[in-house]
Amino acid sequence: MKILVTGGAGFIGSAFVRLTLGDGAQHSLVNVDSLTYAGNLENIASVERHPGHSFVRADIRDAAAVAEVFAQHKPDAVVHFAAESHVDRSILSPEPVVTTNFMGTFQLLEAAKRQGVARFVHVSTDEVYGSIPEPLDADEQYPISASSPYSASKAASDLLALSYYKTFKMPVMVTRASNNYGPNQFPEKLIPLMISNALEDQPLPIYGDGQQVRDWLYVDDHCRAIHAVLAKGSPGEIYNIGGSRALANLDVVHRILALTGKPTSLLKTVTDRPGHDRRYAITSEKIERATGWRAQMNFDLGLKSTIEWYMANLDWVARVKSGAYRDYYQQNYSDR
Ligand code: NAD
Ligand code: DAU
Numbered sequence: 001m002k003i004l005v006t007g008g009a010g011f012i013g014s015a016f017v018r019l020t021l022g023d024g025a026q027h028s029l030v031n032v033d034s035l036t037y038a039g040n041l042e043n044i045a046s047v048e049r050h051p052g053h054s055f056v057r058a059d060i061r062d063a064a065a066v067a068e069v070f071a072q073h074k075p076d077a078v079v080h081f082a083a084e085s086h087v088d089r090s091i092l093s094p095e096p097v098v099t100t101n102f103m104g105t106f107q108l109l110e111a112a113k114r115q116g117v118a119r120f121v122h123v124s125t126d127e128v129y130g131s132i133p134e135p136l137d138a139d140e141q142y143p144i145s146a147s148s149p150y151s152a153s154k155a156a157s158d159l160l161a162l163s164y165y166k167t168f169k170m171p172v173m174v175t176r177a178s179n180n181y182g183p184n185q186f187p188e189k190l191i192p193l194m195i196s197n198a199l200e201d202q203p204l205p206i207y208g209d210g211q212q213v214r215d216w217l218y219v220d221d222h223c224r225a226i227h228a229v230l231a232k233g234s235p236g237e238i239y240n241i242g243g244s245r246a247l248a249n250l251d252v253v254h255r256i257l258a259l260t261g262k263p264t265s266l267l268k269t270v271t272d273r274p275g276h277d278r279r280y281a282i283t284s285e286k287i288e289r290a291t292g293w294r295a296q297m298n299f300d301l302g303l304k305s306t307i308e309w310y311m312a313n314l315d316w317v318a319r320v321k322s323g324a325y326r327d328y329y330q331q332n333y334s335d336r
Contacts, residue, residue, distance in 0.1 A: 001026070001027045001028075001076045001077055001118075002027070002028050002029075002030065002073065002074070002075045002076050002077075003020070003027050003028070003029050003030070003075060003076070003077045003078070003079055003230075004029075004030045004032060004069065004070070004073065004075035004077070004078045004079070004117075005017060005020075005029050005030070005031050005032070005078075005079050005081065006032045006033065006060055006078070006079070006080045006081055006082035006104075006108065007032075007033055007039070007080075007081035007082030007083065008029070008031035008032070008033055008044065008055075008081065009031070009033040009035055009039035009040055009041055009043055009044060009055075010033070010038050010039050010040075010043070010081060010082070010085070010186075011038070011043075011085075011180065011182075011184055011185040011186060011219065012081055012123070012180055012219055012222060012223065013031075013033070013081035013082070014040075014043035014044045014184055015182065015183075015184065015219045015220060015222075015223050016079065016081065016223040016226060017029060017031055017044050017047060017053070018044065018046060018047055019220060019223045019224070019227075020223075020227070021047040021050045021052055021053055022047075025050070025052050027052065028051075028052035028053070028054075029052060029053050029054070030054050030056060030069065030073040030075055031044070031053060031054065031055045031056065032056045032058050032060065032066075032069055032082070033055070033056075033057065033058075033082060034057060034058060034059040034060070034082075035057055036084070036096075037186070037320075038085065038086075038186045040184075040186075040320060041055070042316065042319075043184045054073065056069050056073075059104075060082050060100065060104035060105075060107055060108055061099055061100060061103050061104045061107060062107070063107050063110070063111075066107045066108060066110075066111045067111055067114075069111075070111040070112070070114070070115045074115065075115070075117060076117060076118050076119070077117055077118055077119035077120070077121070077230060078108060078112050078117055078119070078120045078121065079121045079123065079226060079230065080105065080108055080120070080121065080122050080123055081123045082100065082104060083097075083100060083101045083104075083123075083154070084096050084097040084100050084101060084150070084153075085150070086150070086188055086189065087127070087148045087150045087151070087273065088188070088273060089150075089188075090148050090149040090150035090153070091148060091149065091273070091274055091275075094149035094153075097149050097150055097153050098149060098153050101150070101153035101154055101156075101157050102153050102156050102157050102160070105122065105157040105160060105161060106157075106160060109160065109161060109164045109170070109172075112170065113164060113168055113170055117170075117171070118171060119171050119173070119230055119233075120161070120164075120170060120171060120172045120173070121173050121174075121175060121226055121229055121230055121233070122157065122158065122161040122172060122173070122174045122175070123175055123177070123226065124154050124157070124158050124174050124175060124176045124177075125151065125154050125176055125177060126138065126176050126177065126178045126215070126240065126242070126280050126282045127146065127147075127148070127150065127151035127154065127277065127280065128144050128145075128146055128151055128154055128155040128158060128176060129142050129143070129144065129145060129176075129280070129282070130144075130145030130146060130147050130151070130277055131145075131147070131277040131278045131279055131280070132279050132280060132281045132282075133279070134279065134281075136281065137242075137281045137282055137283040138240070138281065138282045138283070139240065139282070139283050139285070139286065140176070140237075140238040140239070140240055140286055144158075144159075147275040147276075147277050148275055151277075158174050158176075158238070161174055162174060162236065162238075165235055165236040166236070170235075171235035172235060172236065173229050173233040173234070173235060173236075173237055173238075173239065174237075174238045174239070175225065175226060175229055175238075175239050175240075175241055175287075176238060176239070176240050176241065176282065177217055177222050177225070177240075177241040177242070178214065178215035178216070178217045178241070178242045178243055178280060178282055179214040179215060179216055179217065179243075179280070180216075180217050180218070180219045180222050181216055181217075181218065181219065181302065181303070181306055182218055182219030182220065182302065182306055182309075183219075183305075183306060183309035183310075183313070184309075184316075185219075186320055187317055187320065187321060190214070190249060190252065190253075191216075191252065191256070191303070191306065192306075192310065193205075194252070194253050194256045195256055195260065195306065195307050195310045196310060196317050196321070197266070198256055198257060198260045198262045198266060199260060199310065199311065199314065199317075201262070201266065202266070203266055203267075203268035204253055204256075204257075204266050204267050204268060205268055205270040206249065206250065206253065206267055206268065206269050206270065207249075207270060207271070207272045207273050207276060208269075208272035208273075208276060209269075210248065210249045210250035210253070210269070211248045211249070211250065212248065212249050212276060212277070212278055212279065213246050213247065213248055213249075213278070213279040213280065213281065214246070214247065214249065214252075214280055215242050215243050215244070215245060215246045215280055215281055215282065216243045216245045216246075216247060216252070216299055216302075217241065217242060217243030217245075217295060218243065218295070218296075218297035218299075218302040220297070221241075221243065221295040221296055221297050222241055224293060224296075225239075225241040225287060225291075225293045225295075226241075228287065228291035228292070228293040229287065229291065231291070232290060232291040232292075233287075233290065233291065234290070237286075237290075239284075239286055239287040239290070240282040240283060240284050240286060240287065241284055241287060241293075242281075242282045242283065242284045242295070243295050243297075243299070244284070244295055245295075245299040246279075246280075246281055247299070252303075253267065255300070255303060256303070256307065259303065259304055259307050260307060
């Protein structure tokens with residue numbers, strides 16, 4: 001099967017590319033990515049020259065460029081990762097978030113409809129459910145209640161993708177994963193930021209009381225779940241993908257301090273995120289029943305190997321951080 005992957009130079013997309021082109025690859029990939037601050041071809045250096053991999057630098061908001069990729073490569077399936085994926089950036093600068101996440105998805109759906117693809121997996125997030133009160137775990141019927149421009153743009157794109165199933169009978173499936181962690185994640189999200197700051201003896205910024213809860217999913221478990229949906233999912237369906245490892249942020253950060261051997265004096269309470277969701281919690285029973293997928297990675301082992309990856313790749317961290325990221329954040333959040 002020829003799969004058009006979008007965002008395959010980013011954190012999760014690059015893990016999907018590496019996994020798919022690993023031993024005994026059964027699929028070939030066309031990897032479309034515009035290489036924003038979060039897209040880095042180093043992430044796929046190990047498979048860049050694989051015969052089953054073609055990279056196209058293109059912006060998914062550009063209808064003509066998207067049409068050309070489809071015309072040239074005629075993919076059988078689409079796995080759509082490309083997005084502006086960071087909540088804090090979506091608060092500071094919502095425009096690229098709305099245009100990429102919504103209009104970019106629209107351009108892909110249109111091109112895929114014309115092409116008549118056999119499968120379209122729209123990769124989304126559990127953030128679309130908003131904060132979930134204890135003791136509930138959201139299933140796929142749980143109402144959407146997005147809090148940030150990021151989550152609202154993802155919720156809107158989920159609805160648009162599902163409308164292409166209802167209206168045009170396109171074989172669209174939507175996946176909603178919880179917080180991913182693992183190697184090659186740009187150091188702006190909780191786990192990679194805390195690891196890289198700890199390794200550099202920099203303060204670890206804790207938003208508010210640090211008791212917000214997230215469910216942690218190892219990135220390769222997420223990628224295997226997407227393959228399971230690609231192979232066995234039913235068109236028109238939504239599949240939650242969770243790690244079954246809910247932890248308060250401070251608990252995660254204390255584990256990082258312990259594993260890096262750094263002192264708790266590095267913790268620094270900073271201004272809370274506006275509209276901060278208190279708790280994310282989902283059930284993955286549907287995907288488990290439908291495909292047999294289960295999250296495999298134990299959180300403590302996954303966190304340890306992620307820290308080891310960052311320790312061995314401090315040059316990667318320095319390179320990605322030397323971009324516009326640092327100035328942008330320092331200008332906008334003076335206490336972080
Ligand atoms: P990321 O920010 O690491 O990577 C995004 C990739 O998309 C980058 O390579 C970037 O260059 C590319 N991109 C951005 N705008 C583009 C555009 N207009 N045209 C073409 N390419 C563009 O993101 P990630 O964390 O790997 O997330 C991937 C997907 O998974 C997103 O759709 C996100 O909403 C979803 N998701 C992420 C998480 C998480 O914890 N990171 C959890 C659930 C769902
Ligand atoms: O739930 C899935 C979502 O997880 C994905 O859709 C998003 O793409 C991804 O960014 C992530 O969103 P979060 O907002 O949950 O992730 P983030 O890593 O930004 O924050 C996790 C928690 O840690 C959240 O409660 C805010 C807090 N936090 C984050 C940062 C960056 C801090 O306390 N300090 C920080 O510096």
